[in-house]
Amino acid sequence: MDKLDFPESPLHTIHAPELDAAGVSLRIKRDDLLHPTIQGNKWRKLKYNLRAMKQEHKSALLTFAGPFSNHLYATAMACKQFGIQGNAIIRGPQLDLNNPTIRFAKACGMTLHPVSRLEYRQRNETDYLRQLQSRFPDTFIIPEGGSNQHALGGCKELAQSLPSSDYVCCAVGSGGTLAGMIDGLDDECQLLGVAVLKGAQYLHDEVLRLNPRAVTRSNWQLLHDYHDGGYGKFSAPLWQFCQRMRQEHALPLEPIYTGKLMFALWQLITQGYFPRGSQIIAIHSGGLQGLDGLRYRQLI
Structure with a gap:
């Protein structure tokens, strides 16, 4: 299998x-x-994103999430299970380290990058994504919630x-x-x-x-x-x-x-x-x- x-x-x-x-x-x-932990529609959406990442020979992934996000939770465990370096831009501006979802993501080894709500609003803009791609080279970017082609x-x-x-x-x-x-x-x-x-x-x-x-x-x-x-x-x-x-x-x-x-x-x-x-x-x-x-x- x-x-x-x-x-x-x-x-x-x-x-x-x-x-x-x-x-x-x-x-x-x-x-x-x-x-x-990698359950439901979050796994269904991640599955072919992870395959595409592999086909593009990317070694890390980057995604976007609110601090209590199901997508963040599932992606963090997927990164841990499949040995992927995971990054997430978190709607901030600060990380609450007592939040159970944030604690879980960090325990899975994910690197979390809190940003202001203003910056987070740019998460689907081409210029912002281009900047992130240069800041995180060799990284496969998955949108908030995992919804893409x-x-x-x-x-x-x-x-x-x-x-x-x-x-x-x-x-x-x-x-x-x-x-x-x-x-x-x-x-x-x-x-x-x-x-x-x-x-x-x-x-x-x-x-x-x-x-x-x-x-x-x-x-x-x-x-x-x-x-x-x-x-x-x-x-x-x-x-x-x-x-x-x-x-x-x-x-x-x-x-x-x-x-x-x-x-x-x-x-x-x-x-x-x-x-x-x-x-x-x-x-x-x-x-x-x-x-x-x-x-x-x-x-x-």
């Missing part, structure tokens, strides 16, 4: 009275179980790994997971993306930028009414729902990505959005390390 391949993650069937009443079936693709292949594989269904649903932050999955699903299967950011209508154009083929596909859409206040924000009912899913269905969720996805799905199911007989698969994209950051900030 290629060392950049992990065994495929399992499907978890949910049984609940709400599903019976709506006449639908729901399975969860447990991508949070792909790997203890290389990421699409791993997300396409995720879609191809699924059994046939009527609907596949995923949380959407940067658009990369959705953009890649579009290529891996049959036209008959509807792909629903639940935006976790407020006012994120721009994500439609971002999906088309990442995957121009998406313009020819009519089987995907973004839902914008389930952000629960905006990125990183969540209500008491959402957090209570996450706890209930863990207790009743042994399904661990965090309220920033997967919790919003499942809460949205539960509302749509009980409102009769899905025709009776529909088979639904929801993608658990990992990110459970985020719970440690929420506890650290005393938000849960």
Whole structure:
């Protein structure tokens, strides 16, 4: 087996009275179980970035992240596991060395470079990236969240790994997971993306930028009414729902990505959005390390 391949993650069937009443079936693709730390969509996106890095004979990588980022967490362990020199530009201006995500990244041997919020805003600008490339020669640069052309292949594989269904649903932050999955699903299967950011209508154009083929596909859409206040924000009912899913269905969720996805799905199911007989698969994209950051900030 290629060392950049992990065994495929399992499907978890949910049984609940709400599903019976709506006449639908729901399975969860447990991508949070792909790997203890390099899990979910973060691994799917990293996989082909790491292959591209190898093909370009680069010895180090550089990426961008907020201080509690799932992408930072997964990339740090990937660098440790595969013997890669890792660098990350961190939205600062200071590093909080007690933050569990920062502590983990440093423990994995990653070099962290805190910058001001003003500088961090330049992370996608060509001139800034050119400066970084000269400052970090022989380094492969991966964007924030890992969403780029290389990421699409791993997300396409995720879609191809699924059994046939009527609907596949995923949380959407940067658009990369959705953009890649579009290529891996049959036209008959509807792909629903639940935006976790407020006012994120721009994500439609971002999906088309990442995957121009998406313009020819009519089987995907973004839902914008389930952000629960905006990125990183969540209500008491959402957090209570996450706890209930863990207790009743042994399904661990965090309220920033997967919790919003499942809460949205539960509302749509009980409102009769899905025709009776529909088979639904929801993608658990990992990110459970985020719970440690929420506890650290005393938000849960």
